Amino acid sequence: MTPPPPVPLSVLDLSPISAGSTPAQALHNTVDLARHAEAAGYARYWLAEHHLTTGVAGISPALVIQLVAAATERIRVGSGAVQLGHRTPLSVVEEFGLLDALHPGRIDLGLGRTGFRLPGPGGTPPPPRPKPAHTEDRWTPEGLLLPPPYDVSSLIGSPLLTRYVRLVQFPGAELPDYRAQVEQILGLIRGDYRTPEGLEAHAVPGEGADLGVWVLGSSAGASAEAAGALGLPFGANYHVSPAAVLDAVTAYRKAFVPSGKLDKPYVLVSADVVVAEDDAAAQRLAAPYGLWVHSIRSGRGAIPFPTPEQAAAHAWTPDERALVDDRIRTQFVGSPQTVVEKLRVLQRATQADELLVTTITHDHADRVRSLHLLAEAWGVRG
Template sequence: MTGVPLSVLDLAPISAGSTPSEALRNTIDLARHAEQWGYRRYWVAEHHFVGVASSSPAVLIGAIAAATESIRVGSAAVQLGHHTAAAVVEAFGTLDALHPGRIDLGLGRSGQRRAEALAAGQSGPTPEPRRETVIRDGLVIPPPFALGALLSSARLAAGLGALQQPGAQAPDFTQQVDDILALIDGTYRTPDGVDLHAVPGEKARLQTWIFGSSAGPSAELAGRLGLPFGANYHVSPGTTVEAVEAYRAAFRPSEVLAEPYIVVSADAVVAETDREAEELASTYGHWTYSIRSGQGAVPYPDPRGAVPLTDHERELVEDRLVTQFVGAPGTVADRLAALQRVTGADEIVVTSVTHGHRERLRSYELLAREWGLGLRAA
């Protein structure tokens, strides 16, 4: 099979019984292999106080870029609620100075979104979600997941507090993106008229992206600014199609893009057979439940000896289970092709998490071969 380019999204997951140090070494190893197997980009996430080691994307991107030769490396995404525009531009400007033309700056609103929800006390009524699952041209589109209870969890509030200076307020997302673009362009001016120039950062050859999960401010802003957009099917499969449609509707040509450019993410586990892949992915629901229940991602559970999910636990993560792409190479490639057809994605981003690092490597390798990526000789 041949299709649009594939990229990797890596959370640097810590397996149960392992350590953050080992998880980070596994990330470097996977990045080297992904480059060899023909993946276009290597994205890292930003998560804090949970069982993954991707809490500092700029530092991790630097390590990955130094360990590889040509693959683009980026953030999917920097949570702007935890950073100033200047800090982001200087950090990624440094990366671009060391690895020119290879760095993607992905920006996300999740930090602001959570802070806004907590400030507003968002635990009350929310719009009634669509309740039925839709199958569109082979793609499963489940009902949207209601985030209210999760966004207002005490643990999440504590984490947000630890990530900000006392009394600090998350700035407006649109304004922060505008400031980042101005700092990179060299046109930034403070409200009282002082010109500031980021060093490094100004005129950096960064490719700036916006990531989002719904037809909300992120999709609209990416379209209005003419920036590439990343839609998170692996996080919010029930709202991805609407996000893509909103981005296209808002799109205005820019110096960056003449027409919309979209990447869409998917969870996938690939093995030699469907049955083997299903066994490897059998604790994905447990891991997702730890996130959805508000406790934060636990170290990825070992399928051996794992207790089955209860009916209540499974109900909370059902939308993620039915939209994880699990199986032999052909099975997963067919489902990814459906995702690409329905969303019109220009690239697909694959995140594959297993308890064993060897199995995770094999998942990406099998998919690359099935998809027809340009594998390089080892």
């Protein structure tokens, strides 16, 4: 009996800045990696949005999408994701409508929900966080690790978060209802949006755009529920929030209502991977990842991605290691066969229709090689 074909693979790129390099070089690397992804047969190439860090050049998905789409011919290009916590639906639809006008039928609009409130006098305190679903490692029947969830409370009030709120969000801004934002985006694209007063509003460009609209989420909360209720495809985040990935996809499927776009749920799941010729070589290339994640979770923001030598010289304390343990243990690192087997476990456990891989190494050539080795071993065809 012929085995079923593998699910599609796609790429998420943060445009990382390596130690000793520059933002300009990082963006040139992104364009080059996208060309390689297209040649290797990946389905789509998504660009992330990050702010106020020294280690990531991907601050504006729409601008980088234009760079990538202009440099490629067939691969779908999109956002993973536009953060609606500091954007209006109209601005998003106009920007992505312009991209679709230039590259019709190739643009994905992935929507995220990031937004924060600062605690303290005069501020609105964040809502209480629910208790973790589990405090010890869990394993699915397929063998997928679900580590204890990371506690983000340590970032509340950190210099990084304070800068973000002060500089990215408008002063005193209240976070809008996420589902209402997504519905407004869909209405503007369809051309039937009306304000609460009944006034027509038309986004040009944007109205009638052939955009693939996605919702991305890290938990079983508003994002998963909105994606399901509106009949949109959903991207679940294993590479950043591995503990909650099954809860997120379950909530999405439970909430799903067929739409004009989808008659059944469609789930994409992300994974952080590093592939090399053998396990030892891959482990060496992936070694700086822990330092990079620690810079984010300790409130400093992403640092330029260290070299393997810098990683080897770092003496980890128990507290430092604990802060990044879940991310290191859920990164898929190894030879092509090793990583393929791990990705198959992820796909079976989540029943994903597509996998989204992100790879960060210090040297760009190692990212390119990782991408090609994985595509060949997975069975992707260019």
